[in-house]
Amino acid sequence: MKIKEVKFYKSVAIETEKVFFEAKKEFIFIWRSNVWKSSLMNSIFEQKDLVKTSGTPWKTRTANLFLVNNKMYFTDLPGYGYAKMSKEGRAKLDALISWYIEEKKDNISKAILLIDSRHWATGDDVAMYKYLMDLGIPMIIVLNKVDKIKQADLQKVKNKTKELFFWQRIIAYSSKTDKYKKEFLALLDD
Secondary structure: OOOOOEEEEEEEOOOOOOOOOOOOEEEEEEEEOOOOHHHHHHHHHOOOOOOOOOOOOOOOOOEEEEEEOOOEEEEEOOOEOOOOOOHHHHHHHHHHHHHHHHHHOOOEEEEEEEEEOOOOOOHHHHHHHHHHHHOOOOEEEEEEOHHHOOHHHHHHHHHHHHHHOOOOOEEEOOOOOOOOHHHHHHHHHO
8 A cells, every 4th residue: 555645634532423434444543552553653654743642641532533545544543451541531432442443344444453562462452353353344463663672582472462363464563663664554455
């Protein structure tokens, strides 16, 4: 996939909006908190600050849609599994995530499930994977932050992640260096 043009389209919150149904295909980015999802999206968009980044986890509290090439959406969903947020706050964001995915599942071409390569995938990551599988949504599982681990350890991390996700294809990515970007964009066209 070649990304030529990207612009912020809109934010959607469960309390304020109905999900619109357009014929455009959609790629959703779903992640556990603090996995540098915003940095990854900025990397593939080749724009430094289009997707807002923060040093504080769990700043994304809406579904943020970006119109790509005037024909598809890349949607930045809130993260899941952040332990320092209140139980009520987590429940509210989990409700937004599931509501959005279930309402839009017929338009979703792929879910990009981001995993922090420095840590093993968590039970929350596996639960999200199973949830998306149950809905029949195709996935790309991405190990992000691979620039933060020794390259000698990368294959071990990939193999362990494959085992946890029932031998799905796992790709690596570095938002810092754009390493593996070409491979990632090619998978969006599959």
